Amino acid sequence: MTISEGTRDQLQELVARYPRPRSALMPMLHLMQSLEDEVTPEGISACAEMAGVSPAEATAVASFYTMYKRRPVGKHHIGVCVNTLCGLLGGDAVYEALSERLGVGHDQPTSDGDFWLERIECQAACTHAPVMTVDWEYMDDVTPSSAVDVIDRLQRGETVHSTRGPVIRGFRATEHTLAFPEDGLAAEGTPVDDKMLAGLRIAKERGMSAPAAGQEG
Ligand code: FES
Secondary structure, eight states: OOOOHHHHHHHHHHHTTSSSGGGGHHHHHHHHHHHHSSOOHHHHHHHHHHHTSOHHHHHHHHHHSTTSOSSOOOSEEEEEEOSHHHIIIIIHHHHHHHHHHHTOOTTEEOTTSSEEEEEEOOOSOGGGOSOEEETTEEEOSOOHHHHHHHHHHHHTTOOOBOTTSOBOOOHHHHHHHHHSOOSSOTTSSOSOOHHHHHHHHHHHHTTOOOOOTTOOO
């Protein structure tokens, strides 16, 4: 991929947001993924140059974090949490159903370039386990059949919403937001519900509070 002047301008805009250029490396890599569904060697070199690090250092970051892909993800990234709580409550079955439906295994793209399936770690959404993500938007309390239904609807080109409200916009759009968070969508949907606040409510009802620092136990 040839890095255009427009892309270089956006990379420079990211560099200008941080005290040190190297601090912009991760958002820069997300920007590259928003353009090509992956981080290519050319993209990594451009990010390294703008961040003032070596290509080897930038490659180390791009290969360490699993959110960066070295092959094209395609239209939609599908994540299924299989950590302890989600796995026990059905996440493994959800993953198996999606793997069979899509015909791919962990960290693989479908041949038509529409989906990428991945087993993912805890998304800090255990209250609604088992959890699946579509382009990193939550699908709470999924079942094997509801997860497959999401794939069917996306494949038919229907508008699909996260169970928390936001519309599924596609992998590239999400990656752009991870580079430039000001997408105006922060207030969209319902990020917190009664189930998530139940522990806090009960603690308040019972007058419970966290011990002061240094007084644990
Ligand atoms: S274990 Fe799945 S979201 Fe926490």
